[in-house]
Amino acid sequence: MLKQSLVIQKLNSKTPTCLQWFCSCEVDSYTGPDSVSQQPVGQKGAPTNQVTNRPKRERSACQPVLDCFDRQYCNELGNLWTTARAVLLDPHSWQYGVMLNRFTTLTGIRHVLQSQGFSSFLPQPDASTLHSTYSSTILASKEEIDKKSVFRPRYISECPPASDGSHLHLDHTTHSQSHQPQSEPLSPSSLSRPSLQCYVHPSALRFPSPAHRPGQLKQYYLLNAASLLPVLALKVRDGETVLDLCSAPGGKALAIMQTATPALLCCNEPDPHRRDWLAKTLESFIPLPLSNRVIISAQDGRSFGQSEAGMYDKVLIDAPCSNDRSWLYSSVALHGEERLKERAKLPLLQAQLLRSALSAVRPGGVVVYSTCTLSSSENYAVVEAVLNSCPEAEPEDLWEELVIPFSNHFTFSPAHPDQTQPGHRPSWHSQYGAVLSCHKNGVLVVPQPGKTWGPMFLCRIRRRK
Numbered sequence: 001m002l003k004q005s006l007v008i009q010k011l012n013s014k015t016p017t018c019l020q021w022f023c024s025c026e027v028d029s030y031t032g033p034d035s036v037s038q039q040p041v042g043q044k045g046a047p048t049n050q051v052t053n054r055p056k057r058e059r060s061a062c063q064p065v066l067d068c069f070d071r072q073y074c075n076e077l078g079n080l081w082t083t084a085r086a087v088l089l090d091p092h093s094w095q096y097g098v099m100l101n102r103f104t105t106l107t108g109i110r111h112v113l114q115s116q117g118f119s120s121f122l123p124q125p126d127a128s129t130l131h132s133t134y135s136s137t138i139l140a141s142k143e144e145i146d147k148k149s150v151f152r153p154r155y156i157s158e159c160p161p162a163s164d165g166s167h168l169h170l171d172h173t174t175h176s177q178s179h180q181p182q183s184e185p186l187s188p189s190s191l192s193r194p195s196l197q198c199y200v201h202p203s204a205l206r207f208p209s210p211a212h213r214p215g216q217l218k219q220y221y222l223l224n225a226a227s228l229l230p231v232l233a234l235k236v237r238d239g240e241t242v243l244d245l246c247s248a249p250g251g252k253a254l255a256i257m258q259t260a261t262p263a264l265l266c267c268n269e270p271d272p273h274r275r276d277w278l279a280k281t282l283e284s285f286i287p288l289p290l291s292n293r294v295i296i297s298a299q300d301g302r303s304f305g306q307s308e309a310g311m312y313d314k315v316l317i318d319a320p321c322s323n324d325r326s327w328l329y330s331s332v333a334l335h336g337e338e339r340l341k342e343r344a345k346l347p348l349l350q351a352q353l354l355r356s357a358l359s360a361v362r363p364g365g366v367v368v369y370s371t372c373t374l375s376s377s378e379n380y381a382v383v384e385a386v387l388n389s390c391p392e393a394e395p396e397d398l399w400e401e402l403v404i405p406f407s408n409h410f411t412f413s414p415a416h417p418d419q420t421q422p423g424h425r426p427s428w429h430s431q432y433g434a435v436l437s438c439h440k441n442g443v444l445v446v447p448q449p450g451k452t453w454g455p456m457f458l459c460r461i462r463r464r465k
């Protein structure tokens with residue numbers, strides 16, 4: 001209790017302006033809706049627990065990028081583009097999810113969120129089962145974790161290589177056990193039952209970014225709630241080996257660690273600047289007892305499949321992409337035009353990364369491919385090209401598992417131009433007005449008024465045994 005009141009008190013000390021956030025969101029080209037800056041630029045004090053309403057001043061959209069989107073998305077999305085466009089052009093309307101960090105004490109933050117009108121959009125863990133066996137120990141030790149046991153990221157170069165030169169020592173019949181010697185045994189207190197918890201608000205209120213406090217874990221991470229769909233589709237289980245092939249700044253890696261306690265989570269990021277950002281994210285959210293289970297690697301993802309062939313149960317490839325929200329606000333027209341030139345090269349890179357991911361996953365394992373663009377050439381077309389050249393890859397239908405359960409919150413789109421294609425499902429209007437559809441090669445979340453989540457495309461592919 002003491003800890004919680006301290007947090008709330010500190011949260012009250014200073015309000016960041018949304019303008020600061022808005023600028024910090026544009027720091028780099030890949031920063032998408034799923035990687036809202038966790039520390040507003042220029043913020044000196046801790047943020048308030050009061051939600052902020054609107055940016056005071058926003059930049060106008062980059063015209064060459066908007067023109068390009070209009071040409072392409074009008075064709076691909078039809079009328080849905082008109083409303084999606086309006087949302088993308090109005091950052092005042094954007095909603096934010098608050099993903100809680102299970103490694104910290106959460107009672108106070110939940111109360112603050114609920115009192116301000118946020119609610120969980122995922123099934124809530126039952127408090128009695130969450131802390132069933134170790135309830136008092138968990139609460140006591142979580143405060144310890146909050147304050148002291150901060151994770152220090154391990155880089156893959158620090159891991160002793162196996163005799164074959166690889167950094168993993170996996171025997172897939174016994175991989176859980178084979179990883180254990182590298183990991184410190186987890187105390188029961190750090191093994192509270194994994195549960196992904198994310199709070200959303202029906203309107204565009206933004207919870208403040210969590211302040212950085214040396215030696216303390218952060219309680220929550222701000223993101224675009226649609227970013228959780230690829231992680232949910234991955235369905236990581238305790239003890240599995242997981243590769244996050246394109247990991248920085250680490251939002252989905254954190255979400256994976258909320259859903260389960262893998263034997264190993266390898267977070268790969270080739271860009272040094274972004275890798276530092278990733279390391280800081282992991283440090284701020286993951287406790288020390290898990291440090292040997294989360295490693296950072298710096299490979300070009302295109303060669304990962306060769307160097308670590310068949311070694312992972314699950315691979316997430318959250319690919320570098322056009323990132324519609326971010327690109328639309330390219331600071332100068334020239335920058336936007338340069339990005340558009342680069343755009344044509346993205347599908348090739350994405351297909352290479354997806355093929356590499358399919359090599360890195362074991363037979364029977366699962367790859368989830370995701371992007372934060374509406375562009376079908378970076379979504380369905382990439383998946384189709386790879387499926388056509390990889391007979392061992394089999395796409396899985398996400399309709400029952402994700403589209404129907406989340407139809408209240410997200411707007412899924414047909415998006416694919418060829419609506420007659422086998423496997424394509426028709427649009428469906430839910431009671432909440434969400435337009436839903438699912439293609440056999442993936443689902444697309446399209447931002448819509450009142451449901452501004454996305455863009456987010458995802459596809460799950462199983463490697464046949």
Ligand SMILES: C[S@@+](CC[C@H](N)C(=O)[O-])C[C@H]1O[C@@H](n2cnc3c(N)ncnc32)[C@H](O)[C@@H]1O
Nearest residue numbers: 246247248249250251252271300301318319320
């Ligand atoms: C969309 S971002 C990933 C966001 C991250 N998954 C998250 O949830 O925070 C894509 C990342 O891929 C990285 N990337 C670019 N080229 C890559 C490559 N050849 N191999 C692996 N990663 C690459 C980028 O530097 C960028 O950090």
